[in-house]
Each structure stands twice: as structure tokens, then as C-alpha cells.
Amino acid sequence: MDILAEKKKAIFESTLELIKENGFHGTPMSMVAKKACVACGTIYHYFDSKDTLIAELYAYVKKQMADAMFEGDDEQKEFKDRFYHLILSHCRFYIKHPNTLYFIEQYINSPYNNREPVKDNEQFQHRMWDFLKQGIDTGVLKPMNIHLLGILIHSHVVTTAKLYFSQRVKINEEDFPNIVQVIWDGVKNHSD
Template sequence: MNVQFTDKIDNIFKSTLHLIKDNGFHGTPMSQIAKHADVAIGTIYHYFPSKDELILALFEYCRKELYAHIFQHVNQEMDYKEQFYSVFKSFCTFHIHQREYSCFFEQFYNSPYNEIIRQKEFLEGPYGQNTFMKFILRGIQENHFKPLDEKIICSAYIGAAISYAKTVVYGKIDFSEKELTDLIDIIWTGIKNND
């Protein structure tokens, strides 16, 4: 389906995100989405052939929003390390403040849907749409890191960011610019090329 961004579709997406945040993936029936989005249930089926397809389309939508967000402060005048820090911080703040998106991501990645996306990406070749991975690869090419596999770098980087965001969201610690910097320092110190 070629998603035209009508208001209705936008409402459906927003409502779905909102309800999934509160009630979880399978606690959100189509009927409830329809009611919350103020459209008829048939209307959802007019745009999306099934609930699965709705979820998948929503995932693509959310991923685009995420990428737009994490690179928003990056510009050509920053050196790589500055960009590396900026992206990390944006990544964290996105997951902390855009809870509807991050809840959706978390549930999505840990569900059978994820398998579908993985197979799709496998066909598209490595890192097709994945702007973030390309950013890491550039760091490798420009020799900013120790000789580490890009996926190891990602593990440390994304793992730490998500783990931190969860810690803040669950109220175990308050958000603090200083601690966020501590954390990205840990990663940068651990992977940066000391040559």
C-alpha cells in the first residue's frame, strides 16, 4: 500500500502507539484503535489489509521518526566524536521522552513481528535503510575506532543507550546531562582508537 498521509492514517498511527504504550501489544484490539482514532473499524481495514500490516507500517513510520530525531543536531561542522556524542544523547532523549515510540519499538523487537522485518532487510542487503549503521561504518572508515566489528560497537552503543533510557524511565534514576555524558564517555573510552 502506498501510504498517503491523510489525517485519518495519522490518527490511526497515533492512537495505536498511545494504546500500545498503555495496554501492550495484544491488549490493543482493532476496535479500540478505531474508537480512539475516531474512525470506523472498516476504515482501518480500508488502509491496512490486516492488523499485522498495520503494525508493520507503523514500525516503518516510527523508524523514520527515530532517524530524523537522532540526527537532528548533527551538522558538518562537528567532528566525528561530537557527532557520536550528539547522536547518542538524542537517541537517549528520544527513548526517554517519546515513550510511545520506544514502548512500541521494544515490544516490536521482542515479538514475532521482528522476524518479518529481519527477513525483509536480509533481502534488501546490509543496512539498506539503516542510516545509523552507516554512521558507525563511517567512523570505522575514518579510523576513529579500535579494530572492532561494527556490530560489537553497535552492541555497546545501543545497548548502553537503551539500558540507560529504561533506567530513567522506570524512575530508578533521574535524567542528568552529567550521567548521560558519563555513560557515553564509557563507550567512547572503550572503543576509541588510541593510536
Template sequence: MSQEEIIAEKKKAIFEGTLELVRENGFHGTPMSLVAKKAGVAAGTIYHYFESKDALIIALHGYLRSQMFKVMVESDDEQQDYKSRFFAFWKKHYQFYVQNPNALYFIEQFVNSPYYERCPEKENDRCQNIISNFVKTGIDDGTLKQMNLKLMSILVHSSVVTTAKIYLTKKVDIGDAELHQVAQLVWDGIKNH
């Protein structure tokens, strides 16, 4: 294994350990010593890669958003009509959260914390830009209602998050039919009639 692969594996272990601990204990209840133990690395190793807990949390957010970015870019087929692209995009986003529940809970805590305001990627978040650009395209070409772009983007994203949380907490059984119904409700609410 190369040195780069070893570093990548250690960082991944640190990120995964942090995700689990943040979900269980929140940001304040997740000290670096616990992260080191969970990740199976020495505490000094963490500080070799991240100068502080804040730096680790912000780097982890960037890592998760880049993972989401890959999923969203891979799922978009610009040859399809806008409605088909919307449904594929919405469902892929949902699947990412369902397959990565710790990421869902981490991101939700992150955007509602002071960390978000300190995040250097806040204005350049590729994931959020994909959502906003996709929605903007629909508004500009008349497919979607004329509405505040940021508000519509947040509403679309929050419908994905809420549906994933309902599924993960098993409050309601969500199969393919129900998932399509939710996406259809969102679509019906934003499409231009």
C-alpha cells in the same frame, strides 16, 4: 483541510492510539476494535488504510523509524570531528526516546517479535543504516576499535535505549551531567586507544 491532510491526520490518530494501546496491552492485547475506539475513528476506516492488524503494526514501525531517521539526520553535522558527532548523535537518539516513550516501548517489542522477521524494511531500515554507517566510518578511519560492526552498532543503540528506560522509569535521576557521563562511558569503551 485537503483530502491528503485529512488522511494524514486519521493515520496519525490511528498510529498514536496503537502506540498507547501496545504499550499498555502488548500486540496481542490490542485488537483493531480497541484501536478504532482509541483513535476516534470507525473500525472500517482502519481497514481502509490497513488491510490487517499485522499491516498496521508493520506500517507503524516504518513510520516510527522514519521519524527517528529525520531526527538523526538533522542532528548530524559532518563538519564536526567524529567524537563531537558521536556525542550529538547519541544524545539526540536518547532525546527522541525520552520525548516519545510509547515509540521506545513499541520498537523494543517489535524487534523482539515475529513481526520483525516479516517486516519488509528489515534489511533496508534507514535508521539502523545510519547507526551502522556512522560506526563503520569510525572503525574504518581508526577512531573506533576494530570490532564486529553489527555488534558494536547494537551495543551503542542498546546503551541509548537502556539510559532512556532508566530515565523514564525514574529509577535514577538523569540530568545533563549524568547523560554526558553515560555517553562518555560508551565512547570510552568503543574508541580506539
């Protein structure tokens, strides 16, 4: 990784941590610069505004999530096996990256979510929609609105990660396959 990419990554990772601690409004660019150990001018070299930083950060974390989820995905396997792999990987990604979970939660519930989508984020969405559409088209998944299906699956994953972090319910590694089974049972097509 070159020095410029390292600085940009430091800015993203610092922003994630600060937003988890302080929210969007409580995280000025000067605070990000200090946390990332870069000059304010460096941040403005990459991002012309805080809004641009937030939008690109969202695309950055969605790409990280997609890479983690689809790593090791084998299109030759049965759809159910692929579904299990993707959803387990999704859960584990959030457990490993709690700052990302809290950032995404804040982002989707903020005015940022209603703005023009970033191209990289659209690529992630299309990859997931293509996967889910394949399941619907082949009759494996319930025939329903693909966007609603994706939201329902994602909400289960988010709830699982939040429970894990809150420690209100003890969740062990052995519990994750059972959680994915419950999600699968809810979205699979029972008409066969």
C-alpha cells in the same frame, strides 16, 4: 498535513499508546479505531491487516527516531562530536517518546522482527550503519562487527531511558553527556 495523513498519524499514535498499555495481542484493531477516533473501515483503508499496521508503525517510529537523531548533524564536524550529537539525540528522543521506546522493545523481541523488513526501516538502518562504518573505516571506532556495535550502543541508550522512566536512579539533563562519554569510551578505538 492533509486530513488523510492526520488520520494515519492518529492511528499510529493511538496504536503506540495502546501497545504500551496492552501489548500486541491485547490491542485489537477495533480498540485502535476507537482510540484514534476513526472508523474500523478507515484503518483497513490504510492497513490490510494488524500485521501490516505493526510493520508500518515500526517503520514510522524508526523514521521519527532517525529524523530526530540526524537533525543538526554536521558531516564537517569531527566524528566524535557527531557521535555525541547522535547518541544524545537518541537518548532524548526516547525520553520524549516513551511509547516508542516500549513499542520498539516489544517489536524486536517478537515474531514481527523476523519478518520481511519494511523499506523505510532499512533506510534508517543503512544510515546508522554508514555512520558507524565510517568510524570503523577511519580507525576512530573499534574494528568490529558493525551490527554488534550498533546493538551495543542502542542497548546503552535503551537502558538509560528505562532507568530514567523507572526513577530507580535519578538521571538529570547534566548526566546525559557523561552517559554518552561512557558509551564513547566503550566503542572508540584505543589502539592509537
